[in-house]
Amino acid sequence: MNMIDPEAERKEILRHYRRLLRHAKPFLKDNDAKIIKKAFNTSVEAHKDMRRKSGEPYILHPLAVAQIAVEEIGLGTTSIVAALLHDVVEDTDMEVEEVEREFGTSVARIIEGLTKISGVFDYGTSQQAENFRKMLLTLSDDVRVILIKLADRLHNMRTLDSMPRHKQLKIASETMYLYAPLAHRLGLYAIKSELEDLYLKYTDTETYKDISTKIRQTRSARGKFIKDFIAPIEEELRRHGFKFNIKGRPKSIYSILKKIKKQNITFEEIYDLFAIRITLDVPLEHEKAACWQVYSIITDFYQPNPDRLRDWVNTPKANGYESLHTTVMSKSGQWVEVQIRTKRMDEIAERGYAAHWKYKSDGSGGESGLELWINKVRDMLENNTANALEFMDEFRKNLFVEEVFVFTPKGELLILPDRATALDFAFEIHSQIGLHCLGAKVNQKLVPLSFRLRNGDQVEILTSQKQKPNEEWLDYVVTSKARSRIKEYLREERKNKSEQGKMMLERRLAYLKVPETQGNLNKLLAFFNIPSVQDLHYRIATGHIDIKNIKEVIFTAQAERGASMLEPKSFDREVQKIRGVTSDMLVIGENTSNMNYKVAACCNPIPGDEVFGFESEEDGIEIHRTNCKKGIELMSNYGNRIIKAKWTDQKELAFLAGIRIKGTDRVGLVNDLTRIISNSLRVNMRSITIDSHDGIFEGNIMVFVNDTGHLDKLIQRMGKVTGVLTVERFD
Numbered sequence: 072m073n074m075i076d077p078e079a080e081r082k083e084i085l086r087h088y089r090r091l092l093r094h095a096k097p098f099l100k101d102n103d104a105k106i107i108k109k110a111f112n113t114s115v116e117a118h119k120d121m122r123r124k125s126g127e128p129y130i131l132h133p134l135a136v137a138q139i140a141v142e143e144i145g146l147g148t149t150s151i152v153a154a155l156l157h158d159v160v161e162d163t164d165m166e167v168e169e170v171e172r173e174f175g176t177s178v179a180r181i182i183e184g185l186t187k188i189s190g191v192f193d194y195g196t197s198q199q200a201e202n203f204r205k206m207l208l209t210l211s212d213d214v215r216v217i218l219i220k221l222a223d224r225l226h227n228m229r230t231l232d233s234m235p236r237h238k239q240l241k242i243a244s245e246t247m248y249l250y251a252p253l254a255h256r257l258g259l260y261a262i263k264s265e266l267e268d269l270y271l272k273y274t275d276t277e278t279y280k281d282i283s284t285k286i287r288q289t290r291s292a293r294g295k296f297i298k299d300f301i302a303p304i305e306e307e308l309r310r311h312g313f314k315f316n317i318k319g320r321p322k323s324i325y326s327i328l329k330k331i332k333k334q335n336i337t338f339e340e341i342y343d344l345f346a347i348r349i350t351l352d353v354p355l356e357h358e359k360a361a362c363w364q365v366y367s368i369i370t371d372f373y374q375p376n377p378d379r380l381r382d383w384v385n386t387p388k389a390n391g392y393e394s395l396h397t398t399v400m401s402k403s404g405q406w407v408e409v410q411i412r413t414k415r416m417d418e419i420a421e422r423g424y425a426a427h428w429k430y431k432s433d434g435s436g437g438e439s440g441l442e443l444w445i446n447k448v449r450d451m452l453e454n455n456t457a458n459a460l461e462f463m464d465e466f467r468k469n470l471f472v473e474e475v476f477v478f479t480p481k482g483e484l485l486i487l488p489d490r491a492t493a494l495d496f497a498f499e500i501h502s503q504i505g506l507h508c509l510g511a512k513v514n515q516k517l518v519p520l521s522f523r524l525r526n527g528d529q530v531e532i533l534t535s536q537k538q539k540p541n542e543e544w545l546d547y548v549v550t551s552k553a554r555s556r557i558k559e560y561l562r563e564e565r566k567n568k569s570e571q572g573k574m575m576l577e578r579r580l581a582y583l584k585v586p587e588t589q590g591n592l593n594k595l596l597a598f599f600n601i602p603s604v605q606d607l608h609y610r611i612a613t614g615h616i617d618i619k620n621i622k623e624v625i626f627t628a629q630a631e632r633g634a635s636m637l638e639p640k641s642f643d644r645e646v647q648k649i650r651g652v653t654s655d656m657l658v659i660g661e662n663t664s665n666m667n668y669k670v671a672a673c674c675n676p677i678p679g680d681e682v683f684g685f686e687s688e689e690d691g692i693e694i695h696r697t698n699c700k701k702g703i704e705l706m707s708n709y710g711n712r713i714i715k716a717k718w719t720d721q722k723e724l725a726f727l728a729g730i731r732i733k734g735t736d737r738v739g740l741v742n743d744l745t746r747i748i749s750n751s752l753r754v755n756m757r758s759i760t761i762d763s764h765d766g767i768f769e770g771n772i773m774v775f776v777n778d779t780g781h782l783d784k785l786i787q788r789m790g791k792v793t794g795v796l797t798v799e800r801f802d
Contacts, residue, residue, distance in 0.1 A: 087134045103148045110155040117163040125233035139222035145422040184216035228269040243273045243708035267325035275698035315350040321345045347406040373399035478529045494520040497532045498553035507534040519613040521547040572608030668692040676698035677726035679779025683713035725775035734795040736768040
């Protein structure tokens with residue numbers, strides 16, 4: 072290791088500290104600078120012997136987090152202090168009480184929210200999910216906890232290079248699973264995009280590099296295009312005396328990739344690689360009128376696409392986002408998205424929640440969508456009896472939602488998540504109305520519970536005291552309030568039924584003169600092949616098991632067989648647990664025939680792909696690609712069941728991979744393709760489907776290959792066939 076120069080390090084730390092103060096200066100009040108200095112010194116002292124993985128002094132991390140909180144989120148003194156101290160309680164021997172004494176309650180509360188829980192959970196429940204839940208609980212006291220947590224996560228993602236590979240994957244997946252959606256919901260678009268891009272950089276490095284290179288190469292052409300596009304608009308805006316600023320900004324790498332995948336197109340075909348943003352400087356009371364006036368100026372020059380007009384000026388998004396978006400046709404035949412907003416709206420769009428506070432000086436703003444959302448989260452947390460993983464799932468469903476605006480019979484507006492049904496609406500009004508909901512009238516027409524609401528619907532709920540929820544209801548609802556109330560009801564119902572069944576069974580056993588011992592109960596479970604006693608009780612009560620079928624013979628005959636019906640499974644699990652912990656790396660392909668593993672169908676990994684193993688309860692170990700959609704969820708929720716895995720060199724095994732081809736149709740084309748596949752590389756083809764219309768063909772071919780190298784060779788060869796335009800792998 073190179074020698075550390077303490078003097079140079081001291082200077083470096085001070086440089087970061089001064090930069091922080093420079094950014095904080097505009098809002099510092101009487102005593103603030105002193106408090107920040109004290110927090111800085113406390114943190115330096117506490118972390119003085121610690122270093123980060125990269126070798127730099129640890130204090131640079133809290134400083135960076137504080138810097139992000141001020142500069143990129145726009146938080147104030149309390150948050151700076153909390154950010155500077157955010158790891159002190161967790162990593163050093165300073166206690167929360169000490170922080171409270173020195174820096175006051177609100178800082179201490181925030182830090183407590185940021186300090187993770189210690190303690191071990193059962194094998195299989197996720198420590199991670201519990202951490203998130205704890206963190207979200209503090210959200211309802213102080214949203215700054217989450218904002219600082221986001222700043223902390225952003226800095227960790229920016230410095231992920233120095234981490235070992237499996238840590239990179241875990242941290243990146245968690246970020247994608249929870250933190251990016253949170254940033255989105257709190258309106259922090261810049262941070263959300265950066266987190267997504269960084270996730271891509273570490274899980275699918277090839278694609279990331281590929282797209283960023285293409286963006287770089289097309290930069291100057293884009294610049295010229297934007298200049299030509301905005302010239303006439305600028306002139307006209309000046310003529311009308313507007314104070315404004317226009318800039319073109321490229322879309323994030325992740326959102327470009329999402330488009331390519333979703334619409335199944337190439338990079339070159341994406342029309343809105345960038346958006347043009349016009350920011351106006353006008354007083355609050357003229358905002359709406361000004362935005363629409365600018366809209367009419369733009370559409371004088373360029374033809375708008377009427378389906379792509381989005382008016383978030385009149386009805387802001389739930390995270391407070393306000394802006395007017397239109398997509399217009401440029402002179403060169405390209406669609407361009409134009410966003411029109413004011414300076415105030417722009418700040419809210421970039422800084423989200425923090426900017427709301429700034430503009431609500433007198434508190435007369437009424438409840439913003441965001442506060443309503445935070446109240447919802449609070450409600451969700453307080454009434455949630457589900458386990459942490461279920462809860463996480465619910466919570467995420469509520470993060471990325473567009474919304475529908477619907478009205479009660481009296482004309483009050485309710486905002487529900489997209490895809491919400493009449494049943495969600497009923498629960499939104501009141502749990503009791505939800506639990507007894509029979510159906511609804513939407514715009515005066517009778518509709519079933521599962522009816523999906525649309526913008527502007529007026530909904531009246533019909534109830535009946537006789538109506539009771541059933542399992543099927545869970546398929547109809549999307550709001551977490553409705554889901555958790557229905558689940559709660561069903562759980563209660565099940566408990567009551569089990570009690571009933573228990574008494575029926577006791578009576579039956581007494582009648583048969585069979586003692587109610589654990590051994591006898593086990594024989595019953597084995598006979599009916601049921602996992603738990605409670606299940607047995609429930610099935611007796613609901614008539615799934617006829618009580619008359621419980622006969623003496625069950626307890627006397629085949630006693631030997633019954634004893635360990637349920638044992639082997641848990642034994643296997645123990646073995647897996649031990650194996651997962653001791654052998655650090657699962658090597659796929661060598662002598663793994665004795666290991667119980669299978670290749671996941673969701674992403675079809677083949678040798679050469681970067682992969683990880685996941686211990687599943689049923690199928691032993693599943694192998695996933697590191698950039699697999701489902702993998703994100705597994706890595707963030709069950710970090711303890713992830714196993715590092717890599718392929719060995721093997722030639723004799725064949726793996727299924729999909730290839731998608733596009734090109735111009737001609738006679739004999741399919742023949743040429745299939746010849747290449749079968750002759751040149753001894754690849755076996757499983758299926759081929761080719762659609763052609765208007766002289767263009769698209770085909771999907773499923774082939775068996777040995778590894779990524781083999782597949783790449785095949786793709787290159789197919790690309791050389793006359794008439795073939797693109798060849799790519801798909802999952």
